[in-house]
Amino acid sequence: MTFDSIRHPRKGGVPRGLSQTAPVLFSYGFRPFFLAAAIWAVVAMLLWLLSLGGAIAVATDYGPAYWHAHEMLFGYSSAVLAGFLLTAVPNWTGRLPVSGWPLFFLFCIWVAGRLVFLVPGVIGAEAAAVVDSLFLPVLLAICVREVVAGRKWKDLKVIGGLVALSLGNILFHLQVVLGGDPDLAIRLAVSAYVALVTIIGGRIIPSFTRNWINKSGRTDFPASYSQLDTIAISVGISALAAWVLLSAGPVVATLATAAFLLHLMRLTRWRGWTTLSEHLITILHIAYLFVPLGFLGIAFAALGLLSPMAALHVLTVGTIASMMLAVMTRATRGHTGRVLTASRTTTAVYAAIVLAALLRPAADLLPDHAQTLYAASGLAWLAAFGLYLLEYGPMLAMVRRKMV
Structure with missing residues (x-):
């Protein structure tokens, strides 16, 4: 049988498995959540750019800037994380994935959060916050159940990131509703995602790189996991914790500088420059490069040499x-049976998101050109996710892998 073969639910438990009778969209976790995440990334950015231009007012009962920050961290990003975990955790644990009606209901919880938070005045900001805060804890409960049942204790590190995100979302709402500033919650959420990238990225980047190099008939493989990786992750999480709690100062700067050096060393050991002919692999290395660059930015900001934004x-x-x-x-x-190579459109997706990543910080460095750079970064973001939808939307919604 293939990876998408029929699975049968266990008696007395939540139905799990790759449904062949449910709509294709709800046959596997990555499908609805990747598709919805990309759609929301486009819609939310369009609304934000229109709001900045004064054309419309978004979530005025909550605060447009807070809405934008929240929807990037807990709206679009949480959907991508859900799609990834609902696909990866079954592979890690050897258990059956959530599919069909249970997946549909989980997806509806996420959608409800987006709708009520877009117009929180309809039901009240407090009620909207409660609805929005449901999704991450439910996703957390599902992942905890699978990791514990599969006895994959090493994967509890990933669960820790979900705990931090769930708490960060609740804290974000509490701080805004009570009239405070959600900066601490924002730093907590960003730190949780970055920590997950350092943990999961350390698994998949060298693994995918090794597989591709081996397939190419070469032997210049990336370095295997070592004590350096453990130290880099530990120091990185310590730097992030200091950043969350202290925001700035010499302690944050020192730890962040150490994390910058360690994660740069870690990245070079994966030999990303050997993958330039396959952009599907190269982008993983480029994306991870922003980890040490981010730590360097935290260090500079902690010393007052760079804008915190x-x-x-x-x-x-x-x-x-x-x-x-x-x-x-x-x-x-991979999960729709396509060849694992980047098309021209996929390469354009990568180029657009990297351009957005470079332009957005530049807006804070060049205040005289900030509005132009905001717009350019936003347009690059829209291009990245728009092109993703153009190429991958049909795969997610309509292409079901064949049973053999």
């Missing part, structure tokens, strides 16, 4: 969005 956007657009698109394109191709 510039440092933040190196991580959000550079690390998080670039890595998410890298994973979305590869996973979509």
Whole structure:
């Protein structure tokens, strides 16, 4: 049988498995969530750019700037994370994936959060916050169940990232509703995503690189996991924790500088320059490059040498969005039976998101040209996700892998 063969639910449990009777869209977790994430990335960015231009007012009851920050971190990004985890965790644990009606209901929880938070005044900001806060804890419960049942204790590190995101979302709403500033919640959420990139990226980047090099008949493989990787992850998480709690200062700068050096060393050991002929692999290395660059930005901002917003956007657009698109394109191709190679459109997706990642921090460095750079970065973002939808949308919604 293939990876998408029929699975049978266990008696007395939540139905899991690759449904062949449900609509294609709800046959596997990556399908609805990757598709919805890309759509929402386009819609939310369009609304934000129109709001900046004064053409429309978005989520005025909550605050347009807060809405934008929230929807990038807990709207679009949480959907990508859900699509990835609902696909990857079954592979890690050897258990059956969530599919069919359970997947549909989980997806509806995410959609409900987007709708009520777009116009929070309809039901009240507090009620909208409650609805929006449901999704991540439910996703967390599903992943905990699978990891514990599969006895894959090493994957609890990934669960820790989900816990941080769930708490960060709740804290974000509490701080805004109570009249505070959600900066701490934003840093917590960004840190959770970056930590997940350092943990999961350390698995998939050298693995995919090794597989591709081996297929090419070469032997210049990336370095295997070593103590350096463990130290880099530990120091990176320590730097992120200091950044969340202290925001700035010499402690943050010192830890972030150490994390910058360690993660740069880690990346070079994966030999990304050997993959330039296959952009589906190269983009993983480029996206991870924004991890050390992000730590360097945190260090500079902690010493007052760089705008905190510039440092933040190196991580959000550079690390998080670039890595998410890298994973979305590869996973979509792989799980719909496509050849694992980047098309011209896919390469354009990568170029656009990297351009957005470079332009957005530049807006904070060049205030006289900020509005132009905001618009250019936003347009590059729209191009990246728009092109993803153009090429991968039909695969996600209509292409079901054949049973053999």
